[in-house]
Amino acid sequence: MVSTSEYWEQRYQEGTTRWDLGQAAPAFVSLLQSHSLQPGKAAVLGSGRGYDAIAFAKYGFDVIGFDFALLAIAEATAIAQARDSSAQFLQRDIFDLPAEFSRYFHYIIEHTCFCAINPQQRQDYVKLVREILQPRGELIAIFFTHSRPGGPPFGVSPEEIKQYFATDFEILKLQPITNSVPARQGEEHFGHFRLKL
Ligand SMILES: C[S@@+](CC[C@H](N)C(=O)[O-])C[C@H]1O[C@@H](n2cnc3c(N)ncnc32)[C@H](O)[C@@H]1O
Numbered sequence: 596m597v598s599t600s601e602y603w604e605q606r607y608q609e610g611t612t613r614w615d616l617g618q619a620a621p622a623f624v625s626l627l628q629s630h631s632l633q634p635g636k637a638a639v640l641g642s643g644r645g646y647d648a649i650a651f652a653k654y655g656f657d658v659i660g661f662d663f664a665l666l667a668i669a670e671a672t673a674i675a676q677a678r679d680s681s682a683q684f685l686q687r688d689i690f691d692l693p694a695e696f697s698r699y700f701h702y703i704i705e706h707t708c709f710c711a712i713n714p715q716q717r718q719d720y721v722k723l724v725r726e727i728l729q730p731r732g733e734l735i736a737i738f739f740t741h742s743r744p745g746g747p748p749f750g751v752s753p754e755e756i757k758q759y760f761a762t763d764f765e766i767l768k769l770q771p772i773t774n775s776v777p778a779r780q781g782e783e784h785f786g787h788f789r790l791k792l
Contacts, residue, residue, distance in 0.1 A: 635657065768785060
């Protein structure tokens with residue numbers, strides 16, 4: 596079951612982690628290189644082996660990556676240490692974060708976590724993002740907008756993304772990504788949303 600840590604832990608144990616780019620997502624790298632974000636406290640949800648978290652830390656963000664697969668946390672921590680990165684990684688179920696990090700982060704970074712959870716948990720995901728962001732905090736997201744049935748990865752359309760987030764967030768940007776890795780060309784949207792309160 597995709598909602599259990601055992602399911603994901605097994606993927607890491609077997610090495611069947613086909614989603615792993617082995618590098619930060621190109622859309623995040625271009626965003627960071629533009630220096631358009633003021634660094635702050637950032638959470639990476641479902642951080643995997645940590646490449647996105649390490650990229651944000653390199654640009655001065657105070658980053659914690661969260662994942663409930665222990666091996667992902669161990670490998671991300673080892674990669675960060677090898678690269679002398681300040682990014683930290685904690686084993687947590689993201690849905691438990693509000694109790695520990697209420698209104699704490701300036702930014703939430705999303706990449707292939709929203710598409711990994713059971714679609715029935717999407718409202719809970721929006722709620723958790725809302726609860727751990729500071730007022731006017733921002734969600735920086737790469738959404739997997741493919742339209743194939745089933746999952747993971749479970750696709751989502753831009754219209755559905757707006758339906759989930761527009762009540763609580765200003766949609767600053769939601770647009771197709773043009774510099775995806777080849778296997779994901781035409782199937783990703785970049786989202787930049789700001790919490791209304
Ligand atoms: C498809 S992988 C993506 C990993 C990483 N973002 C990347 O792009 O390489 C999804 C990750 O989310 C984690 N995950 C899924 N549901 C989670 C939850 N409820 N709490 C914490 N981590 C979760 C999985 O363990 C897995 O590492």
